Amino acid sequence: MSEALARLRAALGERVDTGAETVEAARADRSGFRSAGAPLAVVHAESVADVQTVLRIAHATGTPVVTRGAGTGLAGGANAGPGEIALSLRRMTRILEVSPDDLLAVVEPGILNGDLDAALAPHGLWWAPDPASRAISTVGGNIATGAGGLLCAKYGVVRDAVLALDVVLADGRLIRTGHRSVKGVTGLDLTALLIGSEGTLGVVVGATLKLRRRVAGAVCTLTALFPDVRSAAAASAAVTAAGVQPAIMELLDAASVAAISALLRVPDVAAGAAQLTIQTDGPAAAAEADTIARVLREAGGRVALTADPEEGERLLAFRRAMHPAMETLGTALIEDVSVPRSRMAEMFDEIERVAREHDVVIPTVAHAGDGNLHPNFVFDGAEVPERVWAAADDLFRAALRLGGTLTGEHGVGVLKRRWLADELGDDQWRLQRDIAHVFDPRGILNPGKVFTP
Amino acid sequence: MSEALARLRAALGERVDTGAETVEAARADRSGFRSAGAPLAVVHAESVADVQTVLRIAHATGTPVVTRGAGTGLAGGANAGPGEIALSLRRMTRILEVSPDDLLAVVEPGILNGDLDAALAPHGLWWAPDPASRAISTVGGNIATGAGGLLCAKYGVVRDAVLALDVVLADGRLIRTGHRSVKGVTGLDLTALLIGSEGTLGVVVGATLKLRRRVAGAVCTLTALFPDVRSAAAASAAVTAAGVQPAIMELLDAASVAAISALLRVPDVAAGAAQLTIQTDGPAAAAEADTIARVLREAGGRVALTADPEEGERLLAFRRAMHPAMETLGTALIEDVSVPRSRMAEMFDEIERVAREHDVVIPTVAHAGDGNLHPNFVFDGAEVPERVWAAADDLFRAALRLGGTLTGEHGVGVLKRRWLADELGDDQWRLQRDIAHVFDPRGILNPGKVFTP
Numbered sequence: 031m032s033e034a035l036a037r038l039r040a041a042l043g044e045r046v047d048t049g050a051e052t053v054e055a056a057r058a059d060r061s062g063f064r065s066a067g068a069p070l071a072v073v074h075a076e077s078v079a080d081v082q083t084v085l086r087i088a089h090a091t092g093t094p095v096v097t098r099g100a101g102t103g104l105a106g107g108a109n110a111g112p113g114e115i116a117l118s119l120r121r122m123t124r125i126l127e128v129s130p131d132d133l134l135a136v137v138e139p140g141i142l143n144g145d146l147d148a149a150l151a152p153h154g155l156w157w158a159p160d161p162a163s164r165a166i167s168t169v170g171g172n173i174a175t176g177a178g179g180l181l182c183a184k185y186g187v188v189r190d191a192v193l194a195l196d197v198v199l200a201d202g203r204l205i206r207t208g209h210r211s212v213k214g215v216t217g218l219d220l221t222a223l224l225i226g227s228e229g230t231l232g233v234v235v236g237a238t239l240k241l242r243r244r245v246a247g248a249v250c251t252l253t254a255l256f257p258d259v260r261s262a263a264a265a266s267a268a269v270t271a272a273g274v275q276p277a278i279m280e281l282l283d284a285a286s287v288a289a290i291s292a293l294l295r296v297p298d299v300a301a302g303a304a305q306l307t308i309q310t311d312g313p314a315a316a317a318e319a320d321t322i323a324r325v326l327r328e329a330g331g332r333v334a335l336t337a338d339p340e341e342g343e344r345l346l347a348f349r350r351a352m353h354p355a356m357e358t359l360g361t362a363l364i365e366d367v368s369v370p371r372s373r374m375a376e377m378f379d380e381i382e383r384v385a386r387e388h389d390v391v392i393p394t395v396a397h398a399g400d401g402n403l404h405p406n407f408v409f410d411g412a413e414v415p416e417r418v419w420a421a422a423d424d425l426f427r428a429a430l431r432l433g434g435t436l437t438g439e440h441g442v443g444v445l446k447r448r449w450l451a452d453e454l455g456d457d458q459w460r461l462q463r464d465i466a467h468v469f470d471p472r473g474i475l476n477p478g479k480v481f482t483p
Numbered sequence: 484m485s486e487a488l489a490r491l492r493a494a495l496g497e498r499v500d501t502g503a504e505t506v507e508a509a510r511a512d513r514s515g516f517r518s519a520g521a522p523l524a525v526v527h528a529e530s531v532a533d534v535q536t537v538l539r540i541a542h543a544t545g546t547p548v549v550t551r552g553a554g555t556g557l558a559g560g561a562n563a564g565p566g567e568i569a570l571s572l573r574r575m576t577r578i579l580e581v582s583p584d585d586l587l588a589v590v591e592p593g594i595l596n597g598d599l600d601a602a603l604a605p606h607g608l609w610w611a612p613d614p615a616s617r618a619i620s621t622v623g624g625n626i627a628t629g630a631g632g633l634l635c636a637k638y639g640v641v642r643d644a645v646l647a648l649d650v651v652l653a654d655g656r657l658i659r660t661g662h663r664s665v666k667g668v669t670g671l672d673l674t675a676l677l678i679g680s681e682g683t684l685g686v687v688v689g690a691t692l693k694l695r696r697r698v699a700g701a702v703c704t705l706t707a708l709f710p711d712v713r714s715a716a717a718a719s720a721a722v723t724a725a726g727v728q729p730a731i732m733e734l735l736d737a738a739s740v741a742a743i744s745a746l747l748r749v750p751d752v753a754a755g756a757a758q759l760t761i762q763t764d765g766p767a768a769a770a771e772a773d774t775i776a777r778v779l780r781e782a783g784g785r786v787a788l789t790a791d792p793e794e795g796e797r798l799l800a801f802r803r804a805m806h807p808a809m810e811t812l813g814t815a816l817i818e819d820v821s822v823p824r825s826r827m828a829e830m831f832d833e834i835e836r837v838a839r840e841h842d843v844v845i846p847t848v849a850h851a852g853d854g855n856l857h858p859n860f861v862f863d864g865a866e867v868p869e870r871v872w873a874a875a876d877d878l879f880r881a882a883l884r885l886g887g888t889l890t891g892e893h894g895v896g897v898l899k900r901r902w903l904a905d906e907l908g909d910d911q912w913r914l915q916r917d918i919a920h921v922f923d924p925r926g927i928l929n930p931g932k933v934f935t936p
Contacts, residue, residue, distance in 0.1 A: 131720060131825035132854075154726065176668035183665055189675060190643045205911040211821040212636055212853035213891035215629040215679040216899075216906050217933065218915045222642060222675030226668040243726050267584060273607065273696050313767035368664040372584040400665035401585075438666035446669075453669050458658040461921065462671045468917045480670065 034093040034115065035070050041083050047072045056096075056116035059103035061445055062363060062414060065111030069096065072116040078196065078204065078235045084117050085233065086202035094477050097229040099140060099168035103175060104364055105443025107228045107479055117233065119170050125149055126236070133241045134193060134210060139170025139234050155241045158185040161439070170234055176226025178439030180278045183399030185242070187439075189225045196236030197224060200470040210238060223465075228441050229476035231469040245311045249277070250319035251342030252308040254331030255299065259283040259382075259394075262304035263375040265329035266398035269308070270371060272325050274318040276399055278309040280349050283378065285393035286406075289355040290348055306331065306398065307349045309342070352395050356406050359391065363407040363414050365422060367429035368438030371401040380428035381405050388421035402438035427452070442480045451483060487546040487568065488523050494536050500525045509549075509569035512556035514898055515816060515867060518564030522549065525569040531649065531657065531688045537570050538686065539655035547930045550682040552593060552621035556628060557817055558896030560681045560932055570686065572623050578602055579689070586694045587646060587663060592623025592687050608694045611638040614892070623687055629679025631892030633731045636852030638695070640892075642678045649689030650677060653923040663691060676918075681894050682929035684922040698764045702730070703772035704795030705761040707784030708752065712736040712847075715757035716828040718782035719851035722761070723824060725778050727771040729852060731762040733802045736831065738846035739859075742808040743801055759784070759851065760802040762795070805848050809859050812844065816860040816867055818875060820882035821891030824854040833881035834858050841874035855891035880905070895933045904936060 038046045047053075053068040070093070075081045088095045096110035097117045110116035122138035125146065129135070130153050137146060143157075143164035150156055161167055161179040171177070173195070176188050194208030197220075208214065208221035224231055256262040262281055269279065282290065282305045291299045306326065310318040316337060323335045336342050356362040369377045374396065381403070385392045396403040405425060407418045426436050426449050436446050436453050451459040463481040467473075491499045500506075506521040523546070528534045541548045549563035550570045563569035575591035578599070582588070583606050590599060596610075596617035603609055614620055614632040624630070626648070629641050647661030650673075661667065661674035677684055709715040715734055722732065735743065735758045744752045759779065763771040769790060776788045789795050809815040822830045827849065834856070838845045849856040858878060860871045879889050879902050889899050889906050904912040916934040920926075 129823070129825065131724060132823040133723075134823075176672070178666045178668075186639075186643065187666060189672065190639065199910070199914075203910050205908060205914065207911065209821070209888045210823045210886045211855070211888055211891065212824075213631045213640060213821045213850075213855045214888040215631075215892060215894055216889050217895065217903055217912070218684075218918060219629070219642065219675050219679055220911070220915065222672050222678075225675075226672055231671075243728075246726075270586075271584060273699075275696075313765070313770070317766070368662070368666045370582070370585040370587075370663045371665075372582065397666075402664070402666045433663045435662045435664055435667040436669050438664065439668060441668055442670065450670055455658060457652070457656050458660065458673070459670070461652075461658065462673065464921045465671060465918055468914065468921055 032070060034087055034091040037087045038071065038073060038084065041087065042073060042080060045074045045076060045080065047074060056098060056110045059101050059106060059108050061104045061106045061443065062361065063106035063109055063444060065109040067112040069110035069112065069114040069116045072118050074118050074121050076121050078198065081117065081198045081233050081235050082202045082204060084115060085198050085200060088115055088474050089201040089472060092472060092474065094474050096476050097233050099171035100142065100166055102163050102167040103171060103443065104366065104440040105445040107175065107441050107443030109444065120168065122235065128153055128155065130155060132210065135239045135241055137169055137237055137239060139168060139237060141169050143167055143169055143172060150241065154244050156244045157191060157239050158242055159188045159191050169237060173225055173234055173237055174228055175441040176439065178402060180280065180397060182397065183279070184275050184277050189222055191240045192221060192225060192237055193240050194238035195221050195224055195234050197232040198235055199232050200472065200475050208238065226441065228443060228480050230466050230480050231475065247313055248315050248337050249339065249342060250310045250315045250335065250337045251345045252319060252322055252326065252333060252335045253345045253348065254306045254326040254333045255303045256331050258302055259304040259378045260375050261330055262306055263378055263398065265326050265331055266306055267371060268325050268329050269322050272321055274321050276308045276322065277311045278307065279399040280307045281396040281398040282349065282352065283394045285391060286352060286395055289359055289393055290351045293355045293358055294348065294351055307346060356393065356408065359408045360410050361412065363418060363422065365405045365407065365425065366437045366440040367425065367434055368402040369429055369432045369434030373432040373434065374398065374401050376432055377403060377429065381425065384421050384424045384428065388417055388424065390418055390421045444479055447480055447482055450480065485523060487540055487544040490540045490544070491524060491526060491537065494540065495526060495533060498527045498529060498533065500527060509551060509563045512554050512559060512561050514557045514559045514896065515814065516559035516562055516897060518562040520565040522563035522565065522567045522569045525571050527571050527574050529574050531651065534570065534651045534686050534688050535655045535657060537568060538651050538653060541568055541927050542654040542925060545925055545927060547927050549929055550686050552624035553595065553619055555616050555620040556624060556896065557819065557893040558898040560628065560894050560896030562897065573621065575688065581606055581608065583608060585663065588692045588694055590622055590690055590692060592621060592690060594622050596620055596622055596625060603694065607697050609697045610644060610692050611695055612641045612644050622690060626678055626687055626690055627681055628894040629892065631855065633733065633850060635850065636732070637728050637730050642675055644693045645674060645678060645690055646693050647691035648674050648677055648687050650685040651688050652685050653925065653928050661691065679894065681896060681933050683919050683933050684928065700766055701768050701790050702792065702795060703763045703768045703788065703790045704798045705772060705775055705779065705786060705788045706798045706801065707759045707779040707786045708756045709784050711755055712757040712831045713828050714783055715759050716831055716851070718779050718784055719759055720824060721778050721782050722775050725774055727774050729761045729775065730764045731760065732852040733760045734849040734851040735802065735805065736847045738844060739805060739848055742812055742846055743804045746808045746811055747801065747804055758801070760799060809846065809861065812861045813863050814865065816871060816875065818858045818860065818878065819890045819893040820878065820887055821855040822882055822885045822887030826885040826887065827851065827854050829885055830856055830882065834878065837874050837877045837881065841870055841877065843871055843874045897932055900933055900935055903933065
């Protein structure tokens with residue numbers, strides 16, 4: 031037994047789990063990637079003190095630490111390998127404070143996004159970052175990846191919704207970054223730097239979240255079918271140009287619509303049709319929905335509109351069936367490029383080109399309000415084939431050419447580390463790596479992720 | 484002539500200004516602080532290449548560089564001293580791009596906030612960060628300090644409204660941080676780290692700003708007089724608790740109201756009265772204003788409400804007269820603490836205590852929606868007397884006790900550097916200083932500011 035494991039056992043007893051199934055599960059997230067082998071152990075931390083103990087031992091023994099939440103990541107950022115400690119925060123689920131007066135909550139990182147939402151609802155409060163994975167993903171994972179979701183164009187990203195963090199540093203010391211107030215500019219904004227840092231700078235053990243009041247009034251839902259993805263993309267741009275701000279605006283391309291239609295046995299969808307699903311909320315929801323319906327019809331869409339919640343849920347169900355529909359096609363590598371809204375139609379052209387040239391099926395769903403696209407590279411078997419990687423490489427470079435980014439909300443992890451310097455440039459890449467080194471001089475925090483070329 | 488100055492002259496000619504008045508002006512901002520003496524020169528950069536030239540020469544010769552915009556800072560962060568280069572970006576005022584489709588603008592840092600606003604208005608667009616100094620302060624200064632303003636509770640702070648930055652590093656290299664898309668999590672968020680870094684990490688030479696569409700519809704304005712500041716603070720908390728979100732909610736304490744009433748010759752204000760000024764906007768402006776009027780009356784306020792723009796301007800004029808009113812009292816050290824909204828009444832108690840115990844007059848205006856208070860320490864003469872410093876020290880410590888922060892929006896500069904570690908803790912203070920060192924290994928970027936204890 032390694033010295034690190036012996037010391038962890040002595041300090042943390044049964045919270046150090048070396049069960050074969052547990053360590054095996056810690057090799058993977060939902061990206062389809064697995065590490066080279068099982069980690070030393072999974073430590074189920076139950077307190078800040080537990081996390082500090084793990085980091086002190088890891089620091090003293092030079093043992094790598096891979097922090098994990100629910101393991102729902104899509105970039106391999108939390109996959110733990112041989113010789114590494116998998117530090118699970120999934121048991122740290124307490125809500126330490128909810129303050130309706132200050133519109134904030136203080137939570138532990140392991141709470142599921144959906145559970146937090148359920149706890150805030152009775153207060154009439156809401157934490158806006160709302161990943162599609164909310165039922166199964168943690169707040170800590172949301173912060174570690176800088177995750178996004180469906181509502182970002184209107185309600186912002188994670189970085190806009192975190193006031194302060196409690197962070198255990200690589201050597202076990204605890205710092206508190208940020209503020210409990212809306213404003214605060216004392217020193218450098220380490221809170222923002224830590225958001226999206228994917229476990230490379232420290233371990234987030236507590237978060238002070240900036241809440242909103244729940245949006246009152248009706249929610250209106252629209253769907254619209256278009257003859258092709260370009261016209262659907264143009265229609266979504268026309269919605270934005272009309273000056274209305276939907277809460278949700280999702281675009282499904284033809285391959286996605288076809289797969290979902292087959293799964294749900296929806297008969298009357300024309301071949302090649304693409305679809306928009308849009309929701310409006312707030313005091314102007316009905317007026318905005320009417321404007322949007324007009325814009326979509328003028329753009330050639332076949333529009334359905336409802337203010338009825340049940341009917342709205344029924345319309346949304348089509349979009350929600352994207353992932354199950356992909357599973358009917360094979361294994362999917364879910365990508366995550368983001369481009370300026372105005373370049374979205376061009377990005378769809380590029381996806382079509384990449385699919386054709388590399389002979390890969392790439393059904394794509396986009397958060398059309400913010401230009402974030404999720405191309406699903408479909409293949410057979412468990413391993414990503416080389417031609418899919420070649421296609422993904424082509425796709426990433428296309429996104430960069432269009433002024434876009436490799437990853438809108440999933441993170442870099444292991445999946446995209448080899449393209450990181452392409453986007454950042456060598457000077458910035460080195461600068462970022464040197465900053466990470468200040469936090470983690472011994473290189474024990476999630477090594478091999480993000481900054482390993 | 485120093486080597487640095489000779490090389491600057493050779494490279495940049497007349498843009499290197501050693502005129503006595505110019506270098507003298509670069510010693511100060513609007514904080515009331517002056518550096519120990521005039522800088523070597525003021526360089527009026529006109530392009531990114533000019534800035535790179537300055538930094539290359541500064542780096543080669545080990546000469547400190549103090550970046551300046553319009554010199555309207557309130558913390559001494561841009562004051563340049565002996566042996567230093569004052570690098571003025573005030574001539575870099577171009578708007579390089581406005582994209583209504585992508586809701587972004589790319590600008591040079593020297594443009595005034597007000598000029599940018601005027602240029603965006605015809606597009607129906609708006610950059611929300613709106614400091615009270617907008618007519619005289621630059622976008623670059625706004626970014627360097629992480630400035631706030633009156634609208635932050637509803638529309639966010641600078642950090643929420645910048646997508647990407649072009650930054651010249653300490654040795655003259657240029658990097659581009661961030662994204663043109665709403666979402667993007669590729670690597671560490673250096674954009675956010677640079678915002679509010681007060682010239683210690685690099686020189687921002689370009690900014691991609693996240694715009695909003697201008698808010699349509701009527702703006703409603705309310706004022707309400709209360710018998711004392713505690714009841715006004717309680718009323719502002721009741722407004723927030725009622726679930727409405729004003730665009731503006733300003734609180735003037737009794738000393739401020741008295742000084743403004745005297746200046747504007749408003750006769751009918753009772754002694755000891757405090758005032759709230761509130762604006763609502765957006766589709767629910769009228770309904771929200773009605774709710775707020777009811778809440779304020781129930782809280783004991785004497786309320787005026789109007790949807791007429793001219794009458795609204797007249798009501799706002801009282802709040803706008805705060806600074807001129809302070810000038811009638813003497814010299815003012817304008818402070819900038821921020822506390823959680825729920826602690827604002829306690830903070831006013833603390834201000835009253837500090838004023839009494841240190842025998843200082845401290846009229847205070849607060850952005851009540853976000854808990855940011857500006858106590859004005861009034862004194863005679865140009866130099867801040869020691870008893871005022873002692874009072875400010877007492878006040879800062881009170882803000883920290885209440886879970887608040889030293890500075891909500893003005894920054895640390897020289898004014899608050901000695902309290903920085905009190906708020907951050909020693910571990911985080913050292914971590915921040917080490918991060919700054921990665922950006923600036925030779926220590927030439929704004930030395931003596933922020934991280935100098």
